[in-house]
Amino acid sequence: xxxxxxxxxxxxxxxxxxxxxxxxxxxxxxxxxxxxxxxxxxxxxxxxxxxxxxxxxxxxxxxxxxxxxxxxxxxxxxxxxxxxxxxxxxxxxxxxxxxxxxxxxxxxxxxxxxxxxxxxxxxxxxxxxxxxxxxxxxxxxxxxxxxxxxxxxxxxxxxxxxxxxxxxxxxxxxxxxxxxxxxxxxxxxxxxxxxxxxxxxxxxxxxxxxxxxxxxxxxxxxxxxxxxxxxxxxxxxxxxxxxxxxxxxxxxxxxxxxxxxxxxxxxxxxxxxxxxxxxxxxxxxxxxxxxxxxxxxxxxxxxxxxxxxxxxxxxxxxxxxxxxxxxxxxxxxxxxxxxxxxxxxxxxxxxxxxxxxxxxxxxxxxxxxxxxxxxxxxxxxxxxxxxxxxxxxxxxxxxxxxxxxxxxxxxxxxxxxxxxxxxxxxxxxxxxxxxxxxxxxxxxxxxxxxxxxxxxxxxxxxxxxxxxxxxxxxxxxxxxxxxxxxxxxxxxxxx
Numbered sequence: 408x409x410x411x412x413x414x415x416x417x418x419x420x421x422x423x424x425x426x427x428x429x430x431x432x433x434x435x436x437x438x439x440x441x442x443x444x445x446x447x448x449x450x451x452x453x454x455x456x457x458x459x460x461x462x463x464x465x466x467x468x469x470x471x472x473x474x475x476x477x478x479x480x481x482x483x484x485x486x487x488x489x490x491x492x493x494x495x496x497x498x499x500x501x502x503x504x505x506x507x508x509x510x511x512x513x514x515x516x517x518x519x520x521x522x523x524x525x526x527x528x529x530x531x532x533x534x535x536x537x538x539x540x541x542x543x544x545x546x547x548x549x550x551x552x553x554x555x556x557x558x559x560x561x562x563x564x565x566x567x568x569x570x571x572x573x574x575x576x577x578x579x580x581x582x583x584x585x586x587x588x589x590x591x592x593x594x595x596x597x598x599x600x601x602x603x604x605x606x607x608x609x610x611x612x613x614x615x616x617x618x619x620x621x622x623x624x625x626x627x628x629x630x631x632x633x634x635x636x637x638x639x640x641x642x643x644x645x646x647x648x649x650x651x652x653x654x655x656x657x658x659x660x661x662x663x664x665x666x667x668x669x670x671x672x673x674x675x676x677x678x679x680x681x682x683x684x685x686x687x688x689x690x691x692x693x694x695x696x697x698x699x700x701x702x703x704x705x706x707x708x709x710x711x712x713x714x715x716x717x718x719x720x721x722x723x724x725x726x727x728x729x730x731x732x733x734x735x736x737x738x739x740x741x742x743x744x745x746x747x748x749x750x751x752x753x754x755x756x757x758x759x760x761x762x763x764x765x766x767x768x769x770x771x772x773x774x775x776x777x778x779x780x781x782x783x784x785x786x787x788x789x790x791x792x793x794x795x796x797x798x799x800x801x802x803x804x805x806x807x808x809x810x811x812x813x814x815x816x817x818x819x820x821x822x823x824x825x826x827x828x829x830x831x832x833x834x835x836x837x838x839x840x841x842x843x844x845x846x847x848x849x850x851x852x853x854x855x856x857x858x859x860x861x862x863x864x865x866x867x868x869x870x871x872x873x874x875x876x877x878x879x880x881x882x883x884x885x886x887x888x889x890x891x892x893x894x895x896x897x898x899x900x901x902x
Contacts, residue, residue: 417607418555420631420657426695426702427657428789429609429632431504431555435789437695438555438659438706439780440482440506441475444715447763449726451717454767457490463766464493470768472501474758475712478777479784482555484508484661484708487544491551498553506708507548508558508613511594512537513566525568528589534596541597542604549605556608557601558661562615562636563590587619591626599629613661617646620653630654632705636662638750640738641686647694647701658694660707663687667774668754670732671742675754677814679741681776681807684709688783689802695788698795709780713771714756729753761821772817778810 421430428435445456445467456467475483480503485494487509494505512526518533526533541559548554567586598610609631614623616637623630633656637643643660650658665683669676687707694704719729732748742749757780758771786801787793 418609419607420609420705423696425697427705428696429657429659429705435696436481436705437691437788438482438506438708439480439784440484440706440708441480441757442662442708442711443471443475443483443485444712445471446715446717447767447769448716448760449763450767451721451725455488457488457493459767463768466766466768468493468497468500470770471712472497472503474771474773474777475503476501478757478773478781482506482706482708483712484558486510491548494548494554495552504553504555506555506558506611508561509541509544511541511560511563511597513561513563525566528567528586528593534593537593538597538600542600545601545604549608554608556632557605557610558634559594559597559610559612561613561661563594564618565615584619584622587622588626591619591622595626595628595630598627602629602631611659611661617649620649624653630656632657632659634659634661636660636710638663638736638738640665640736640740641683642690643687647703651701651703657703657705659705660687660691662710663707664710664755665739665776666751666754667756667759667776668730668732668751669742670730670747670749670751671744673730676741677774677776678807678811680774681779681810683739684776685779685783685802685805685807688780689798692783692786692788692793692798692802693795697789698793698798709757711755711757713758714753714760716753716760718752759818772821773814775807775811775814778813779805779807782810 417432418436419430421428421435429438430436446452446454456464459467482504483497484506485508487507489505489507494507497503497505512528512533515522515524516526516533516537517523518526518536523533528534545557564587567583567590594612598612601610610629611632611634612623612627612630614620614633614635616635616639623633633650633654635646635658637646637660639646643663647658650656664687665680667675667677667680669679691704691707692698694700694702696702714728716728717725719731719733730751730753732750733752734750735743735748736750737743739749756774757777758773761770761772763769782805783802786798
């Protein structure tokens with residue numbers, strides 16, 4: 408059984424003259440988090456770790472959480488569906504908090520027993536149903552040990568595709584804003600109800616960048632933390648300033664990062680990924696309270712912990728690490744080409760993923776970004792000695808070329824382990840020609856105008872050893888009968 412940690416006294420947003428901080432148990436808390444999930448290679452969104460036997464869940468967490476601990480991660484973003492007991496187990500055993508995320512219909516919703524792919528945020532039926540569901544969720548989870556905050560939505564503003572008579576009757580330029588107002592007014596109602604039910608945990612949204620921020624300011628009264636999925640490259644630009652001016656709220660990046668594949672050159676580039684992430688986290692440190700800038704950064708949830716082999720097409724090629732780039736982004740110039748795509752959905756992991764065993768358990772290989780952020784996180788953001796000069800010195804001292812050797816060594820070890828699983832002990836080729844002793848010669852239909860030749864056979868024999876049994880499990884004999892050009896392999900014998 409996991410040790411029980413003291414219950415969290417409360418999580419709050421604290422304001423001071425030098426900025427705003429997230430406070431946990433009375434101490435300032437910079438969110439050093441990741442978007443965490445668990446999908447073995449060969450599975451997709453239909454797989455749930457929480458539906459597996461308890462012993463599988465415990466072993467899966469034992470593979471992953473110590474890695475997160477060693478990196479310095481203190482929070483994970485997990486979608487609603489994780490049972491309360493596992494939030495507490497992760498916290499009690501590994502000291503890691505959970506940001507619990509409900510998507511509020513972002514990817515569809517079951518309404519009155521019918522699946523609705525694109526929800527209508529103006530529908531009173533949907534609004535009533537989802538508010539009732541979230542009220543029950545808050546009541547059930549609000550006293551959960553290890554719960555850090557509530558997070559609602561996931562770029563819902565990018566999915567405002569539903570239609571209604573009233574919306575479509577508006578001028579074209581106003582339709583999206585009208586849809587957005589229904590979305591954010593719903594979020595505002597959910598936020599205020601959540602805070603009434605649970606005053607001990609902040610409420611955040613996961614917006615798509617800064618879109619509709621003026622409507623958010625009007626409709627999401629009571630919001631504690633402005634969370635946003637932001638993919639702008641090394642710098643978030645004016646985001647900190649805009650949020651301070653229009654919302655006066657702390658900023659937490661609910662998704663950000665870089666992929667580890669170079670779409671221009673067609674190869675993995677883990678060092679470039681690390682370079683982007685180090686720059687992004689350096690900027691977060693520069694914007695925390697007390698550093699003389701906006702003072703509204705409270706951390707982020709890097710996207711993502713491990714590669715998602717199912718992200719491209721989502722239902723096919725689940726055991727293939729696709730290198731397809733799905734969308735273009737100029738903020739990542741290392742592999743951006745005008746007119747081309749450079750964002751590789753299946754390569755965003757801080758860790759590469761190994762093959763699963765029969766229980767669905769797999770091992771991870773931390774990329775260079777893992778080691779770089781591990782070093783970055785050693786700097787205490789709120790220590791008296793952490794000044795702008797100290798931040799610059801600390802991040803300038805992260806040597807990516809040196810850290811890259813760790814990942815290369817892990818890759819080499821994994822390849823060696825794979826090669827050790829099968830070993831060729833011996834092989835030999837038998838080549839024979841023969842004649843019947845008569846005048847008959849074998850005709851060659853593959854040669855224009857005919858042809859002839861003596862017949863022959865070839866036999867390839869191999870003995871293969873498979874680890875870890877360290878036993879000879881069999882031999883393979885390939886008999887090639889007849890002329891090779893006309894008759895490829897006819898038989899394969901297994902002994």
